[in-house]
Amino acid sequence: MADERIVRLADILVNHSLKVQPGEKILINGSTSAIPLIREVYKSVLKAGGYPHTNVEVPGLLGTLMREGTEEQIGYAGWTELLFYHMDGYVNILSEENTKELTNVESRRMTLRSKARRPALEHLMADKAKWVLTKFPTQGYAQDAEMSLEELENFIYGAANVDYAEIERSMQAAAAKFDAASKVRIVGSNGTDVTVDIEGRKGIIAAGRHNIPDGEFYYTPNFRKTEGTIFFEWPTTYRGREISGIRLVFREGQVVEATAQKGQEFLEEALNSDEGARYLGELGIGANYGITRPTKDILFDEKIGGSIHLALGQAYEQGGPDGNKSVIHWDIVKGLMDGGEIYLDGELVQKNGKWVF
Known part of the structure; x- marks a missing residue:
């Protein structure tokens, strides 16, 4: 049976x-x-x-x-x-x-x-x-x-095996706040302070259409306008290789500095895949609070409630016009549960991984 x-x-x-x-x-x-x-x-x-x-x-x-x-x-x-x-x-x-x-x-x-x-x-x-x-x-x-x-x-x-209709309803209020904003500022541990531009974009609510499990909403950024620094504590795997302690610095949308505590050589190789590999294709916000721990598996980690993820490379066409183009699409996840904050056009909307509106 x-x-x-x-x-x-x-x-x-x-x-x-x-x-x-x-x-x-x-x-x-x-x-x-x-x-x-x-x-x-x-x-x-x-x-x-x-x-x-x-x-x-x-x-x-x-x-x-x-x-x-x-x-x-x-x-x-x-x-x-x-x-x-x-x-x-x-x-x-x-x-x-x-x-x-x-x-x-x-x-x-x-x-x-x-x-x-x-x-x-x-x-x-x-x-x-x-x-x-x-x-x-x-x-x-x-x-x-x-x-x-x-x-x-x-x-x-x-x-x-969850109720995706309920998860979708729970994400709609948060996505509406982001849709009305232009600048998403993410502040967190290890010097993280990065701003992503989503002006004119509408969020895609992911509630089981393309990924199972699911529970995120995401944006195709104005990829030439990302500014600041972000540090990813959680290890990630890409093309079968583990990379951890990734720190990225963006200027006018482009990654101008990139270091990793483990996997530095592969990080550089990925960023050199083509011109688009150094720009963002996605900003995602995890909203599945039933997934509580990272496992180095992006299918699960990017959905964790209280996390965000940035994808280097290819953008999703349905997320907005003039999206980034690349042969790679690499999601990297950061947890915001320990002192992290998200601001929309200067307004605090999330603290320690929980919505505050």
């Missing part, structure tokens, strides 16, 4: 996130580790009248391609485009067993693959097809989160 938590998650993905309609073609992507969830999503798509198609990946093959493939093979994105451009919806189930598989792959080869896949990903980010991303608990993720597999299962399903 299937785990009822998995059945519930599949129902949320198909009927809440994608709202699958009869006749729609739905791509379900995940590794063999996620077969229990792939199976339930497949069943749910059938019940909704859709046409499910699975793309089940074998763990380790991507690492083989990145280490042994030629640059032409790494840069081939034909299969991705074939699938993405002919589907009405896409369920992507992250389910890595070895999260460090790509750690020693040259940054140049990773960038080559990112550039090749960019058109297909922009197709999704522009909402030209419905999509949702979720995570299936594996031993690899459990090790990264410093949990047992059972603890991770409880954590993931507890965060994912």
Whole structure:
């Protein structure tokens, strides 16, 4: 008998996130580790009248391609485009067993693959097809989160299987305050004092449409106007590598100084991916107070109530005009629960991670 938590998650993905309609073609992507969830999503798509198609990946093959493939093979994105451009919806189930598989792959080869896949990903980010991303608990993720597999299962399903309609209602009042403002000033620990410009932008409320779990609202900034310094205490992982103690200094929107207590070389490589990598593509505000601790997993950490995150690189097209362009989109999260403050056009609206209006 299937785990009822998995059945519930599949129902949320198909009927809440994608709202699958009869006749729609739905791509379900995940590794063999996620077969229990792939199976339930497949069943749910059938019940909704859709046409499910699975793309089940074998763990380790991507690492083989990145280490042994030629640059032409790494840069081939034909299969991705074939699938993405002919589907009405896409369920992507992250389910890595070895999260460090790509750690020693040259940054140049990773960038080559990112550039090749960019058109297909922009197709999704522009909402030209419905999509949702979720995570299936594996031993690899459990090790990264410093949990047992059972603890991770409880954590993931507890965060994912929630009432997203209620979470959406709780975010609307805060987003309305931000929508009416021009300058967002974030003050916090270790010298953090950074101002992000969102004049003319409207927040996107994320309540289970694209991410499960969810609970954030976010903006596409006027990326040439970011000013100040921010320090991120929480470790983050990007492309399989852990970076911690990141300090960024912005002048006229651009990162002009960047240091990390761990992962300095990779931080510099990411910032040098292209011109847009040194500018912001997103300002996000976490609003899911049911997620109380960071796990070095951006899908969860960026939703933590009382946190903010900045994304270096590509902006979401639906977030506003003239957004930043880049081959990277790297979310980095900072908790504001310990002395942090958010000001909107000079008005204090959050202190110690709690709204004060």
